[in-house]
Amino acid sequence: MEVIEFKNVSESYKTKFVFGKKCEWREIWALCNGSFNVRKGETVGIIGENGAGKTTLLKLIAGMIKPDRGEIKTQGRILTLMEIGAGFHSDLTGRENIYFNASLYGIDRKVMDKRIGEIIDFAEIGKFIDAPIKYYSQGMYLRLAFALAIHVDPDILLIDDILTVGDEDAQRKCINKIFELKEKGKTIIFVSHAMNMVYKLCDRVIFLKEGRIIQIEEPRKVISRYLETVGKEKGIAELNRGDLRIVFNNGGLFISWKNFPLTKHYGGYTALHVPVTQNWSFSVEADWEIIKKTESEILAKGFSEMPGLTQIWKIQIKNDCQFGWDINMECKDSSIKEKQIGFFLTPEYKEWISLDKKEKFPPFSFRSDWQEMDLGNYKSDILALGGAGSHLPILALKVKNNSCFLRAFNTGYDKECRLIQRRLLKENQFSGEINIYPNKDKFEDYFQKIRKQYQKVKEEEQKRQLSLRTISREKEQKHQLSLRTISRGDLRVYADVEKKVLRVYYQEKEITKGSGLYSLIEVREFGKLSFDSSPWEIEKKSSEKLNIISSNQVSGVTQIWTLTCKKDNILDITIDLEVRKNPLFLTNQAAILAVAGNYTEWKTPYEEGSFYIRQYIGDIGPVKLKHNKTSKIFLRGNEDKAVPKLTFDCSSSGNSRILSIDRRKNMEFILIRFSKLISRKSRKVPIGKHNFFNGQIIFNQEILLEDDTYNVVHKLSRGKLKLVFDEGKGRIFWKDKELTSGLGMYTSIRSSGIWHDSTQAIWQVEKIENDKMLLIGEWSHIPISQLWQLKIISETLIYWKVEMEIYNPANLEIEQSNAMLSKEYKEWIVPNVRKGEFLDEFTNQYDISPFRFWYGKINENGLVVTKSELPNFSVRLKDRDDSYRTIIENTDSLYKARLLQYQRVNTDELPPKKYKYFEGLIQIEI
């Protein structure tokens, strides 16, 4: 049944153009002679560049505007989501708005009474439902608008490109709901720029360009056509030969065969790693120009400003199933060490074929990380993709010089592409050949030839090995298995060499999950050096001791793991690092244990809690810790989920470590990560062998978790006042009652979107006197250190000065100096400006802005909090400095405290320098 019918519809509007003094009204066709039908239950996408007429089309369907010419018929209740919260009135509460909007769609109050509970549930706004919606965050807005829309129960839902607002969680929720509505058989018309969503959601797609309907067809065809044509005209060229079409579009290379797209996303691309920003800069971001175009050749030049790179691409069609792709790069910036070249290909390709292996791609299981395929022992310079059914030909990529091999990836499910990629280190040239085989046999012939060449090399090597070992294969396998296992009592450890996973078993039950026990090392020169990215070599020393050696050829770094079953329930882990080629500059190192999701409770020397996660960020549910500087953790499951008690202890490493725990939503496992705090001195790793990690996993034993000993704690006192410095936080006591709470006096810096608190730094005492102390803290993940001076001036006055040193250029967007105070304080005052009462509500959400009571300029008398039984507490700047802003707010529910804050914002990257970060006075008035 057709529910929407468009017959030769045209719609124009007039726009004013101003040419100097002359002013002219011109008619613009927003839609020109468009005809199409939509059947009931269909999901139709509308794509096109901005101004192509997408919104006009939606408005016409909705009946908000009438066409100038032509005829439109629709059936059923239509609901539009055009602008988020457009029908909302900001002074009314969420509930009032729901009723009001529902009446706009002609729904009775009584009907809405029944549905309002569901709406509030879906929107997850809790009590805020009765607050005026001007206090809502973007995400709340989106969820509420969306919840309302779907509960109005329309027959036809029109969605404009609105799902780009709000946080990711809100967006995901809405998208899932759209899928649900689609399954329920609702008709959905959907405008979006997110091609992957259009691809997954729509049955058909309409491609609009300048008011004209260019194409209406199945998504993959339309989207590829769109990607080929969108962009600057001077950077687009097309080659056609037989069934093959190659389109170069501003740094992306798109291939299609008989109009079926083989590429996806950017298509063929280059990318280079810019060390300054730590980002990959893709060729599509460059400025492109076609410099030559013939029947069979495209020559294009691209220039990117940021890394100062010029690249010339030559695309040459050789015959109707073969073309060459040559790239020459010239780079001014010598700091660029790494480049990559690759193809994003359609996920319809189900398998990859290397010379000695043919395997199916696994399902997309990560959100945005790329998952590398294990291409087998003979990494080669040729790789093919196939298994896509008869309409898509097999595609093979062959590269000419082979110092680096081809690799294959699955992208995350945000893009859903297959990826063939090759890294370039020093060389600036690339030369590849792409072959298309519509005929499977021809491909086999071709591959067979190359395979034979490699086979020879392989056979020779095998012969050599066979002569060494005459044992039969089966025996060898068993032998291998036992070679990879150590055990003692109930404890067993198995090194899965194929998958490169270390699995730990207790009482024949696997305790690890997913990636098991592993380590992570990041160095500035090579990025991540995962334990599982290089082949493993195993040496079994005894039935209880095993060595695993993983050598990374490129970086010259070897990780040596020694695993020992020390007792029936204790596994000893030692990781050594051998640096062979060049000294390294270490940026991160961590030991990680992935355990089964059956564990329900955790405990550290400082606190305990459960793994119930209130809020996930994407798939990751972080467990919030008050004190994360520890090297021990104890885990326990509740009784019906029988898992052995587990203690992970790495205190014998003797280093400060930061613990982070998170639970993964879909994969049901818990990641325990101990990251090392790396000081400036220990960052440089010279050539040689270094101990990197020592730890133990202990089963079924209640371990006494004592405090870690390395915390720096010092006290100053005068009269009733006591000031304690405790590893990056200052705590203030009056008559032995703590006025501060949680993190006390601390500093916090946001660098590239991540917050770094002073409690996570490594602290050392510089000097301690009667009423004064000097402390130096060094941050591990950002190149800064702070010198704190804490001084008791009188019984009621504390002086706090923070000086900061930056060693390397760094992005430090926000600097904060905070005092976190006891929640017993009930009132806040900005003297002579404003005062108010604190709410006793502490949110679980990450967005705490509804609980921000004050944001404003500095005040000479500082920020004050009061409570009748406690002395007034105030923080003020020593000298006037207008670059600070002051904030008073409630913290989240982890600390449940009041927060006084001085904040400064930096917009530019900061050069290495030493400067005053904060200088203030803390006054306690009785």
Added chain:
Amino acid sequence: MKNLIAKLKRLYPYRQVIKDLTLKNFKAKYSGTTLGIFLAVIIPLALAAGLNFIFSVVFKMNIPDFYLFALSAIMPWMFFSTALSESTDSIVNNVPLLKQVALPVEILPISVILANFINFLVGFVVVLPLFFLPQLKVLKVLPFLIFPLTFQLIFLIGLGLLFSSLNIFFRDLHHLIPISLMFWFWITPIFYSLKMVPKPFHWICLFNPLTHYITLYRQILFEGRIPSLFGFALAFLLAVVTFIIGYFIFTKKEFLVLKRI
């Protein structure tokens, strides 16, 4: 004419929306204020007190109970002027709403005028005793008030429809309305009676349609007599003609209005 009736019928299913929008507009009038609905009462009372002071104490006017004389006119005037200026902006201010739902656009000015009407009635009911307590004969003719109230409302809706749609094309209207309202105020017999106007200028007041409504209010509330049938008929005719013209032009422009936003 047929067209107009069809249009009006189209509004019927939207009666709940009109009700909700009216209430929303009424609430929004006082949202954020401390006195709230009392402002609707306080303002006319304060006005009456101020008028009384200036005209009977300072200027010593010879009309007895001058403040009642002025009050009987100033309240309908205030209703008229605020409703007109708010309804003129009503479509422009609600563009986001129109982008969200396909609604008959006339709902917007109508609901704004209705909200102002409620506001006016609330204040009016409170002030009424001031009129009939000093002279009880007013109480007898009070039911006749229903006519000027209804006719003025219809008249206003006609004007509101006209102005709100024109405002889309001539945004100047938004700026011109306050100043024209000021002139309109002075040519309407509010602080003076028609008799006080010298003959040569009499016609200006008579051409002003609002004069006839004010006269009705004043005859009932201040003089305590039933207005002439001619007075009622004239007011009714003005209302119907304005309404038809306003609606006609609105319907003509509606199509373009939606395109413009």
